Amino acid sequence: FSPTVAVARAQVQQEPWLETTDGTGINISCSHPSRRPGEMISWYRQLPGRDPELLGLTAGGSKVLPDIAGQLWLSADGKSSSLYLSRPRLWGAAVYYCALGA
Helix, strand or coil: CCCCCCCCCCCCEECCCCCCCCCCCEEEEEECCCCCCCCCEEEEEECCCCCCEEEEEECCCEEEEHHHCEEEEECCCCCEEEEEECCCCHHHCCEEEEEECC
């Protein structure tokens, strides 16, 4: 007897590209329709030539991220989230990721 384990990969969807000018706020959205209640949403930033860094995570509501002048929001139904950067700078040009789980 050989048990079979099925692994379901959680799906998240983000805009492929966003652009803003230096100092103008930007909202980055993420859809995660397969999220289960209580499951954490993590947001990461990857600067060019560096490893991804965790910006913050939430399981509900909103969370201020003072280190990056930002804020995380999780929708009431938990199926989407967003990262708002109030004062992005040119040096902050990066890839931003959302993920299910920590």
